[in-house]
Each structure stands twice: as structure tokens, then as C-alpha cells.
Amino acid sequence: MSRTTIAEIAASLGVSVPTVSKVLNGRSDVAPGTRARVDEALKRHNYRRSVSPTARKSGLLDLVFRSMDNMWAHEIMLGVEEAASARRLSVVVSELRGAHRPPQRWLDGVMSRRPVGVILALSTLEDEQREQLLARSIPFVVVDTEGQPPVGVPTVGSTNWDGGLAATRHLLELGHRRIGVISGAPHVLCSRARVDGYRSAHDEAGITPDPALIRWGDFTAEGGYQHATALLALEDPPTAIFAGSDHQALGVQRAAHEAGMRLPQDLSIVGYDDLPMTAWLSPPLTTVRQPLREMGALATRMVLSLAEGKELVSMRMDLATELVIRESTMPTSP
Amino acid sequence: MSRTTIAEIAASLGVSVPTVSKVLNGRSDVAPGTRARVDEALKRHNYRRSVSPTARKSGLLDLVFRSMDNMWAHEIMLGVEEAASARRLSVVVSELRGAHRPPQRWLDGVMSRRPVGVILALSTLEDEQREQLLARSIPFVVVDTEGQPPVGVPTVGSTNWDGGLAATRHLLELGHRRIGVISGAPHVLCSRARVDGYRSAHDEAGITPDPALIRWGDFTAEGGYQHATALLALEDPPTAIFAGSDHQALGVQRAAHEAGMRLPQDLSIVGYDDLPMTAWLSPPLTTVRQPLREMGALATRMVLSLAEGKELVSMRMDLATELVIRESTMPTSP
Missing domain, CATH: 3.40.50.2300 (Response regulator)
Structure with missing residues (x-):
């Protein structure tokens, strides 16, 4: 383990020890060029400040x-x-x-x-x-x-994949066969893992989900509303929607109400997160609890x-x- | 304006200047008794640290x-x-x-x-x-x-009083004559102001509100649920409830659903705060906006x-x- 000192860093750059120290402490009174050189030297020497x-x-x-x-x-x-x-x-x-x-x-x-x-x-x-x-x-x-x-x-x-699996298994066990899923952006790993859980639950049940039922978006209520509106307008609409967040689930509820549907009789909804307010929604939301505080x-x-x-x-x-x-x-x- | 110095405070107590300085900086390495004496002297001399x-x-x-x-x-x-x-x-x-x-x-x-x-x-x-x-x-x-x-x-x-007034006027204008109000604790001034706004709106309309319709509690959903359940069980229940917070309004919605009521046909509900989620409730909540971020x-x-x-x-x-x-x-x- 190299134990380069501040003095060695300073000497190697021809700057003073206080200058290196200032850069380490995030002080603004060092010229940007000097600062970049110091940071580069700290990195090159793999410098690690010792802090008791x-x-x-x-x-x-x-x-x-x-x-x-x-x-x-x-x-x-x-x-x-x-x-x-x-x-x-x-x-x-x-x-x-x-x-x-x-x-x-x-x-x-x-x-x-x-x-x-x-x-x-x-x-x-x-x-x-x-x-x-x-x-x-x-x-x-x-x-x-x-x-x-x-x-x-x-x-x-x-465990995002497990969450997607559990939510989808639950809906399949209730007899749903056309299950919509609204997730976050596809480049966000947790979104992908949840959708893969959804796919695996279908595989277990020997069902191939209709690709039209799989939607990518963001985790907002507005996003849930837009996607649910589109899903419910399909010729063969889903009987259940698994939302990627509780915020999205609020948007799905809105879309269902606007489509004149009764909840949960006409559409089952599963949320994600288990935010404190979800127990107070009407109907109280079935959701995948993420232990966010923990x-x-x-x-x-x-x-x-x-x-x-x-x-x-x-x-x-x-x-x-x-x-x-x-x-x-x-x-x-x- | 007295400009007592740290040195004068220290001298008056027979302690060192660094001791007074430590107390000013919240340092823990000063004996509790000394610290109390220093704080008392700072107060007695009306000491104000000068900070540029x-x-x-x-x-x-x-x-x-x-x-x-x-x-x-x-x-x-x-x-x-x-x-x-x-x-x-x-x-x-x-x-x-x-x-x-x-x-x-x-x-x-x-x-x-x-x-x-x-x-x-x-x-x-x-x-x-x-x-x-x-x-x-x-x-x-x-x-x-x-x-x-x-x-x-x-x-x-x-403007809590104005908020209570506006919410209640709105319900009175819609024809409601038995309006329940659920507020926070009576010792909290904002709770009292909102209920007084509720009373003034009734005064304007020449109506004396039934004291049984005025409930004090806390601002939680659970509190709203308990009070609304009691209000809806009255022999002559309210046709509208003004809740002291949006959280409470969630509890009121729940109580109404449990009583088999349709919303808003059987019960009008006004919340308080205008939290972002209220626009997404079903039905979207009429509420008094408090500009909390502002x-x-x-x-x-x-x-x-x-x-x-x-x-x-x-x-x-x-x-x-x-x-x-x-x-x-x-x-x-x-």
C-alpha cells in the first residue's frame, strides 16, 4: 500500500503543501489549473488521506x-x-x-x-x-x-426481480390472463428486473405475454395515467395492471375511473413501493413493499x-x- | 448597544477565554456546571457574537x-x-x-x-x-x-382562517347545511383558526352549526378515519366534511366507502394542504392549497x-x- 504524503505530491508538482491541502479540503481559493493538476497527481499516486x-x-x-x-x-x-x-x-x-x-x-x-x-x-x-x-x-x-x-x-x-415475480404470480393466481405492466425507463436496471419477474411468472404459468401489454415509461402518476389509458383502449384490454410505482398506480386508478370502470371489479391493480398512503387509497392498494426506510x-x-x-x-x-x-x-x- | 466581550465574560466568572469560546462553539469538553454559568453570563450581559x-x-x-x-x-x-x-x-x-x-x-x-x-x-x-x-x-x-x-x-x-372560510363557503354555496369539520388539536393555533373560519362562513349564511359536527383530533389519515366514522354514524349525519389535512381526507374517504357511500354523490369532502397526490385521488380532491414550498x-x-x-x-x-x-x-x- 503506497503511502504517498502530501509533501511528496506538492514536491512532484512544484506547488506548496498548503496548496495541496486546500485542494483536499475543497477550498475555492486555488486556481482551476493548479487544482486540476493536484487532483490528477492525487489520483496518479493513489493518494488516500489518513483520517482517524x-x-x-x-x-x-x-x-x-x-x-x-x-x-x-x-x-x-x-x-x-x-x-x-x-x-x-x-x-x-x-x-x-x-x-x-x-x-x-x-x-x-x-x-x-x-x-x-x-x-x-x-x-x-x-x-x-x-x-x-x-x-x-x-x-x-x-x-x-x-x-x-x-x-x-x-x-x-x-429484490426487484422477485417483486415483479410475486406481483405477477398473484394476478395469475387470481385468474388474470391479460396483465399489463407499466415499468420505469428500460435503461434503469430495477425497471428491467421487475419486467423480467413479470415474464418469468408468465413462463411458469405457460403463458406468453402479449408484447403490447408491456410498457416502459417513468415512475410518475402522469406516466401511469398515460400508459394505462393506452392499455385500456386496446381492442383486447388487460384485466389487471401491474404498475412500477405507487405513484403510477394512482395514475392507473384515474385512467380506469375515466374509462368508467369499477375498481377492483373491472380492473385489478398492483402498485410498487408500499408508500404509507397506499393503505388509505380507495380501494386500498395491493402493492409490492420495498423496505425504503430500511x-x-x-x-x-x-x-x-x-x-x-x-x-x-x-x-x-x-x-x-x-x-x-x-x-x-x-x-x-x- | 452593549458590546460585552468574551474576555469580560471570562473575567467576570473567573474562567479562561478559551472556556467561554468553547461554550459558544457548542464543544462538549466543558464541565456542565461551568457551561451553565457561562450561558447564564452570556444571557445576563446580553452578549451577541459578532459575525461578519x-x-x-x-x-x-x-x-x-x-x-x-x-x-x-x-x-x-x-x-x-x-x-x-x-x-x-x-x-x-x-x-x-x-x-x-x-x-x-x-x-x-x-x-x-x-x-x-x-x-x-x-x-x-x-x-x-x-x-x-x-x-x-x-x-x-x-x-x-x-x-x-x-x-x-x-x-x-x-392564512388558516381564510382557508377555513373559503372551504366552508364553497360547501354552503353547494347547498350543504350539515357540514362536519375535523381539525387538528385545539391547542394548535392553525387548527383553531380554520374552525373559526368554518364558523364565520356559517354566520354569514345565518346558520348555527351543530356542535356535534365539530371534531378536534390530529392531522393523520387514521384520525380523519375515526372522526369521519363517528360523524357518519350520527342520527343526522353531515352531507359534507371539511378535513383539516389531505391526510385526514384520505381517512374520510375510507370511512365513506366503508359506510357504502358513493363519492362525491353521497358525501362532499374538502381537504387541506393540496399535497401533490391529491390531484390523483379518485375522485380528485377539492382542497385548500397551503403554499408549503413557498x-x-x-x-x-x-x-x-x-x-x-x-x-x-x-x-x-x-x-x-x-x-x-x-x-x-x-x-x-x-
Whole structure:
């Protein structure tokens, strides 16, 4: 393990030790060119700042969302805040306003406040950004990746494929044979895994699902509404719809009402997430529970373990999903 | 304006200047007795730390909720985070797990991280705690007070009385004469103001509301469900219910469905808050919009103004509520 020092980095670049130190601390008073050279040298030397556990005085944990404007984010945040609070840490919450990767400005803020660790929800870091955090010994964990996480990035998720399988099996057992599925974007791995679970449940039952019943979109209510409206307008419409999120399920309910359907008699609906409000919908929503708070809490514990220099048992931890049967699904009429 | 110095405080107590400084910075390595004496002296001398705007380097803003486990809190947070981010500040979010006042541990954290300011949502500070923040020149603003805010505490709210008036006028105009109201706890000022708006609308119409139709509770779905169940079981049940929150309105919908009622034909329902999901309920909920994000953003701007040493235009700012008519209300059948 190379133990390059700040002094060696400074000497190799012909800059002062305080300059290297400023770059490590995310200070803005270093010329951009110098800064880029320092960062490049830190990476080349595989520099890792040594931080004793007691030196982590900020008492902060950073949590960053691609988008917070949904109840999914709120549940993750509740889990992180509770687990952090139990360890006497406070949570800094940021939103990337839809961007997939944090801007450098955000990373500079992180480097200057020196949190114990960083949790990224549905967002990822560029290679360069990961390297910047690693050089400063600020560990990070990703909750729900969009794509395959790069090697070495610890990730918390849930068993999306199993969730898709359980939801679809339930509908098949109720006698449904034309089951629509509305998922997220196809490039998002969790969307794909759920649809594959849907396909496997059909395979088990010896049924080939009609490709017209499989829809890709986003996880919003509006998206659910648009796709459900299209599905219900098919010549041979589905008798059940498996939505990719509880938000989407709200949109599916709306589309069904507009089509003059009674719920659940004319259309069974399964949601995904089990947000607290779903038990209060009319009819109460059958949904696949994702343990979002537990996922937030687990990510917190993982990042704190890393901060203490421990090895993780596994770089990837998927928590179990569970079908919660309420009243939005029923057997097909004979 | 007295300008007592730290040195004078230290001399008056016979402690060292670094000891006073540690107490100001929320450091834990000061004996509790000493610390209490220093805090008492800071208060007695009306000490105010002088902080130049550029010295506020933490880049942090603290936001603390009594409880975050609801969508109301999420909306406030989105407003604070967006306004803070526009000023290049990051938001530290904490929850008091139902306590009305923050524990000293939380306050110690605030004093040590030295945020630009503090926003308290539905929570207040003890006199002592207020004094501790004032001595450290950390300004604070309260969003939605429970009770009368103490003199000198800047507060952001919304026009609760007007909201209650508008919701009830709407139901009266639709021909309803027996209108139930479910509010929050009677000691919470916003609950009382909304019910008073309900009463004034009845006064205008020359109607005396039946006291049995006025219910006090909490803002949860479960609370709405319990109260609506009781209201609908009355010998002469209401034909409309004005709920104190959208969460409560979900519970009212459930109670109506369980009583075999069609919505909105058999029962008109008005909610309160206009959370994003209400437009997606079936039927879409008529509700009183509270501009929660704007309230969070305004509180942020107020606390930043205070941090810059500016005077507030007013210690109390109430933003307008607005009735949003959707499909959960309809005229009484003739």
C-alpha cells in the first residue's frame, strides 16, 4: 500500500503543501489549473488521506438525491435520518434537480464540510468524482442504482426481480390472463428486473405475454395515467395492471375511473413501493413493499462502517421485497 | 448597544477565554456546571457574537421538524432546499421524533457546526435555547407555530382562517347545511383558526352549526378515519366534511366507502394542504392549497436576511391559502 504524503505530491508538482491541502479540503481559493493538476497527481499516486475516526468531527452525513420531488425520496430520507441520528450524526440533504451526476460545486461543498460519508440515491459519481472522494477518504454508498454500478461501488437495493415475480404470480393466481405492466425507463436496471419477474411468472404459468401489454415509461402518476389509458383502449384490454410505482398506480386508478370502470371489479391493480398512503387509497392498494426506510438505514450503516475502516461483508446488499395484498386486486369474473 | 466581550465574560466568572469560546462553539469538553454559568453570563450581559457575513463559512442551514413522517414536512423541505441551494447553502435536516422542543444535544450540534441560520417547523425553542442561539448570532425562523410565537420570534405561516372560510363557503354555496369539520388539536393555533373560519362562513349564511359536527383530533389519515366514522354514524349525519389535512381526507374517504357511500354523490369532502397526490385521488380532491414550498422558501430568505444583519419587514408573514376545486365536492341533491 503506497503511502504517498502530501509533501511528496506538492514536491512532484512544484506547488506548496498548503496548496495541496486546500485542494483536499475543497477550498475555492486555488486556481482551476493548479487544482486540476493536484487532483490528477492525487489520483496518479493513489493518494488516500489518513483520517482517524476521532478526526471526523463534522458530525455530518451527506445524502444526495437525483430528484426529491416524490414520496420515494422521503421514505429513503426518513431511514437515513433515523439511522444517522442514532449515531449522533446530522444529515445534509441535497437534490441534483434531475441530473444523474452531482455538479463539481456540490462535490466542493462535500470536500469542505468533510462529512463522515456520502449516500447517493438514484445518482452516481463520475470516475473522477469517485476518485476525489476516495483521495479524501470520504466513503460513499449508492442506494438503487440506475445502471450497473461500477466495480467497487457499494450499493443497497431491493429484490426487484422477485417483486415483479410475486406481483405477477398473484394476478395469475387470481385468474388474470391479460396483465399489463407499466415499468420505469428500460435503461434503469430495477425497471428491467421487475419486467423480467413479470415474464418469468408468465413462463411458469405457460403463458406468453402479449408484447403490447408491456410498457416502459417513468415512475410518475402522469406516466401511469398515460400508459394505462393506452392499455385500456386496446381492442383486447388487460384485466389487471401491474404498475412500477405507487405513484403510477394512482395514475392507473384515474385512467380506469375515466374509462368508467369499477375498481377492483373491472380492473385489478398492483402498485410498487408500499408508500404509507397506499393503505388509505380507495380501494386500498395491493402493492409490492420495498423496505425504503430500511434501505436508507442500511446504506447509513454501511457508509459508517467504511468510515471506520471496516471491510463490507458484500459490496451489494439487496433487501427483500414483499407482496402486500389489500383490496385493489380480485379474481377475474368467471 | 452593549458590546460585552468574551474576555469580560471570562473575567467576570473567573474562567479562561478559551472556556467561554468553547461554550459558544457548542464543544462538549466543558464541565456542565461551568457551561451553565457561562450561558447564564452570556444571557445576563446580553452578549451577541459578532459575525461578519464572510465568516459564515459552514455553508449550512439547519432545518428541524417536530415530525417528518408526513408529506407536509416533505413539501416544506423541498421549498427550503431549493431556496438554500440557490444561495449555495446546504440543508441539514433533523427530526425531533415528536418532541415539541429540540433537545440540548441537537442545539449543541447546531452551535458546533455554526449554520447560517435555523428554521424550525412546527417546533419551538425554550427561552433558554433561543437565548443560546441569539448569543451565538445564529438567527432562526419558525414555520407554522403551534401556539402564539413569543415576541421577537420571526414566523412564517399561511392564512388558516381564510382557508377555513373559503372551504366552508364553497360547501354552503353547494347547498350543504350539515357540514362536519375535523381539525387538528385545539391547542394548535392553525387548527383553531380554520374552525373559526368554518364558523364565520356559517354566520354569514345565518346558520348555527351543530356542535356535534365539530371534531378536534390530529392531522393523520387514521384520525380523519375515526372522526369521519363517528360523524357518519350520527342520527343526522353531515352531507359534507371539511378535513383539516389531505391526510385526514384520505381517512374520510375510507370511512365513506366503508359506510357504502358513493363519492362525491353521497358525501362532499374538502381537504387541506393540496399535497401533490391529491390531484390523483379518485375522485380528485377539492382542497385548500397551503403554499408549503413557498413557505419553506420564504423562511429561508428571512433567515438569510437576518444572518446578513437586515431588519425583517415583519416578524410574521402569512402566505395566502387558496381553494382548489376538483371533483370531491358537488351540490346536494334537491
